[in-house]
Amino acid sequence: MGERLRAHDWSVTPLGDPRHWPPSLRTTVSIVMNSRIPSAVVWGPSLVTIYNDAFRPILGSKPEALGRSFREVWAEVWHLIGPIAERAFAGEATFIEDFPLVINRHGMPEPVWFTFCYSPVRDETGAVVGMIDTVIETTESVRARNAVAAMNAHLEAEVAHRTRDLVAAQAALRQSQKMEAIGQLAGGIAHDFNNMLAVVISGLNLLQRRLARGDTNVGVYIEGAMDGATRAATLTQRLLAFSRQQPLAPEVIDANRLVRGMTDLLTRTLGETIAIDFVTADGLWTIHADRNQLENVLLNMAVNARDAMPDGGRLTIETANLEVDAASADEMMAPGPYVTIAVTDTGTGMPPEVVARAFEPFFTTKSVGKGTGLGLSQAFGFARQSGGHIRVTSEVGVGSTFRLCLPRFHGNAEPAATPSPSLAATLAGRPQEIVLVVEDEDRVRAFTVEALRELGYTVIHAADGAEALRIIDGGVFVGDGPAGRQDVTLLLTDIVMPGMTGRQLADAALERLPDLKVLYTTGYSGDAVIHNGVLDPGTNLLAKPFGIDHLAETVRGVLDAPG
Incomplete structure (x- = not known):
């Protein structure tokens, strides 16, 4: 953007030759150009616009905005944002979250949401001569939050409706029979529900981490969606607990x-x-x-x-x-x-x-x-x-x-001590630790892979068991020549998949790599790794939906465990 700024013919704008720009303008432009946050300078009575690279996606395919009036650039929404800009030029800083607009940046009207701050800029005399527009587009997080809320309402209504019907139909049966029937209903809906929530929570968690590197206020934009998704996840866990299909340790x-x-x-x-x-x-x-x-x-x-x-x-x-x-x-x-x-x-x-x-x-x-x-x-x-x-x-x-x-427990084992809080060891991964992610749901797989890479692991992925075994047989090459071939360190696999289940995949993989660590992940496992309500000995399970922190802790724990 710096080259475009220097190449622009400023003589045709009210700002004139950059060599004669006032110090306040040069300083403000320098700050904006060196920022990674989408920002624009709006200067003088003509509202001349200067913006950085991060601001360009906000503009989309709008005609070249550099040097044009801010009013012309955003003509279709000026009746909404113009009064806010006037307040900034009057010396009042404004901060607005999730502001809804309908803009035309790709050839057609598009509903979008922005969180932005208009900050007045003063010259050496204290007079307001311009403003800085700092903006984050929150369209995806707002849509995700709305989608989660709608999904929660629909699924809760559906579960409640089915449960009421089932209870009414079996009102003459004994209480225990009624409970068992409702439990079957709860287990049946849990798998798909948790898959959808895994996408929402993992994606928003990654977004939260990345945006946190810039504007520290961005975390609040997705808290609503996270709260809604977590509430839905709690609902499924309670349904599984009631139906006696939750994994117990x-x-x-x-x-x-x-x-x-x-x-x-x-x-x-x-x-x-x-x-x-x-x-x-x-x-x-x-x-x-x-x-x-x-x-x-x-x-x-x-x-x-x-x-x-x-x-x-x-x-x-x-x-x-x-x-x-x-x-x-x-x-x-x-x-x-x-x-x-x-x-x-x-x-x-x-x-x-x-x-x-x-x-x-x-x-x-x-x-x-x-x-x-x-x-x-x-x-x-x-x-x-x-x-x-x-x-x-x-x-x-x-x-x-x-x-x-x-x-009562009949045995010689001593009761475990009540866990006490302690400083957790680092949860970061290492590039030499190779994680193979196997998941048939494309979006869940993509978010899991991205999260693990964010944590520092080397990650490869497959959509089914057959593809995963081909990867294991061929090895992973992290360098040149035979010396660069390494085996997979951890297999992170979904349990319920078409063709080959996660349990079948793990058994076949362990025959090839006896030292391989295995971590199962699922929204509902059936009887694959849980029998009589108890997780099979030596089995590691990460229940969906999971956030990046829970994923980091579980993966690190499996890799660091002896054996």
Whole structure:
């Protein structure tokens, strides 16, 4: 752009010969030309326009704008932006986010959105002589945010509609049969839903990182889309939890230690109006469960209890051993030893008709926007997937007790220590670490590849298992000659693919490269790597949708793991 600036005939413009430009103009032009952010200088009463290279995509195929009046360049929208420019020339700086315009830059009217700042420029005497237009086009992020919102509304309505129909059709069946049927519905929609969300979250996350290198304000433009996508992702995870198809990573847990380790989290979450008591049993048996999921269930139960005590109250978390004999057993709980974790509140309580529906998905007594009605159904799914059950007792005006029952662990393994926060090791990749990404969804594959390259890895990709095996057999050449051939370090593969599944691909790849690390990614895996609700031993799984930070942490963890 500097050459075009020097070659331009400025004598035909009100600015005249650049050698005679005032210092304030020369300084302003220098700043704009050396900026990577799309910027333009608008100078003098004639609004002469000078812009940098980054500004050119904003103009599109508009006629040459250099040296022309800013009013002429943006004639079709001057009635909207002209008053804003007048404020800048009056000495007032303006900042506007996601400003909608319809411009003609490619031969036809085009709806677009911009975030821009008009800043006045003063000369040596303090008089306003021009302005700087700093602009970021946010069209794609606004469209993505709107698309995510529409997609969420449609899918939530569809899930709710199907669930209501299914519940009505099976109203005469036992509660357990009804729950199983809704679980099949939840698992069926999760795969496609998560694939779409993976594209949204990965793409916007990359955009967020790159724009952050320039204008630090750009992160706010995509937060809405990220929030919407994350909410949709949470919805699918809760549906999978309810349907007992979420991957669990069970470990031996001391429930007393776990609930006391949640003290700070519960105190911050529940607020000062809720008093928390812990009643822990001596000699409590250990359990075998997924720590993160168990903590999430207990937190959900505690939040529900808080919401039942709008004026404050007391929350009691109590652990105990429970022996269920044959006389007390039913189809939901087999005879045997259990550990119970009970969450009791002194809230409003529930009438019998609400208690009967407490674990139904999408059933909630909260006002619109205060809950999805999936928290307790998620707890139900986790308990059943872990081999246990959850029960509720309640009395109106007295309070409620939710009692989670999990089977006792029989074994010699010691309970794992409660994880404590620590400084994370660097998550950056290294060029000698070669990642093969296998994904049949083009957009998901493209974003995953771009994200891994952003993290510093050498990345190759394939659309199916057959293509991936050809790459593995041929090796990857990172230099000249035979010495430049290297094997793939990590196979990152989707599980559900046509032809060859990710599990079949991994088995074939490991026969060729025994030291190959494997990381599966999926929105819904079926029974490929999860059996009886538990992730197969030695299996690494990254659930869709995932952001770049989660991807970085998981990939680094798999590569750094021994073996």
